[in-house]
Amino acid sequence: MSRIFINYRRQDSEGYVGRLYDHLTLHFERNDVFMDVDDIKPGADFVKTLEDAVSGCDVFIAVIGPQWIHSANDDGTRRLDDWNNFVRIEIASAIRMNKVVIPVLVGRARMPAHKDLPEDIAALARRNAFELSHQRFGADMMNLVEAIRAVPSSFAKPPIDATALREKEAALKQVRLDLVGATDSPLYQFRTENRLFPVLGEGSANANIMFIGEAPGKAEAQQGRPFIGPSGEILAEMLKSISLKREDVYITNLLLDRPSEDRDPTLEEIAFYTPFVDRIIDIIQPSVIATLGRFAMEYLLKRLGVTEKKGKISELHGKLMKATLPYGEIHVVPLYHPAAVLYSPTQKEMLKTDFQKLKLFI
Ligand code: URA
DSSP, X not given: OOOEEEEOOHHHHHHHHHHHHHHHHHHSOGGGEEOOOOOOOTTOOXXXXXXXXXXXXXXXXXXXXXXXXXXXXXXXXBGGGOTTOHHHHHHHHHHHTTOEEEEEEOTTOOOOOGGGSOGGGGGGGGSOOEEOOSTTHHHXXXXXXXXXXXXXXXXXXXOOOHHHHHHHHHHHHHHXXXXXXXXXXXXXXXXXXXXXXXXXXXXXXXXXXXXXXXXXXXXXXXXXXXXXXXXXXXXXXXXXXXXXOGGGSEEEESSSSOOSSSOOOOHHHHHHHHHHHHHHHXXXXXXXXXXXXXXXXXXXXXXXXXXXXXXXXXXXXXXXXXXEETTEEEEEEEEOOHHHHTTOHHHHHHXXXXXXXXXXXX
């Protein structure tokens, strides 16, 4: 699933861009096509905001019209030469992040020469351009759509062979055995006295997307499977909204045994179970972990040293954050816990919107 960012200069190509956007949204989902970074909050670092917006795309379209290269401010200085020009910042970010950058020429514009571009966007001149002509707009668009479709999502995981998959499955089995036999667990006695099962997790051993919830509930511990009660129904609905099934992802929890009542996890429990969770992450090596609820979010952001770690879930939900693990780059998206949205249609809509972020990883 490719996500598309349209970069353009309003005075230069607005008419074409409207048509381009309408056509693209016939072939891609509306949520996957971005054209204006709005909502830059007062006091926010706008360069960082623009970089963040560009970092979420797979394909960056730089629309170049006839005035693009010469467009000037009131004092006659060329807009492209301003360090704080949005068009320039976005293109420079896309080039630096190695995005697929496609210059799209409209209104009979020509491709700018290397020497006419500021240093940080000079590499644009080497990108193969696409021409969108007025007369052949439909046919040109079809070619552009095909070119975009050929670009893989930058965060998709390459498939692994059957042997490597079996190794991962065996490693997960070992974690489960270790958990079953961990008699020093703070919840071991409660588990055995109540004939409950530990809940390691469920899904693909090579999933690209992993969910970490809070702790198994009663139904989950009776069956040894995560998220099978009412929260699980919400999770399944959310997964369906981005065309995924449970078996496409991996679902686990911060605590791998049911706490004695439906209460918050204690520090002792978190400290005991999270080394098991870390082992699961190391085996599966997902590109993104979606935390469900405050506890999993707090643990993971702290563990990964993410700078926003002190934020509240109401501020951080739906935000894509980057970190590094020994196996490579990883992203975290904090999400509300499905149980929290059970009785709130507004929060449920928010959760659905936040789930869209995960499409980058499909
Ligand atoms: N809530 C969770 O956090 N995890 C489950 O598995 C079920 C409900």
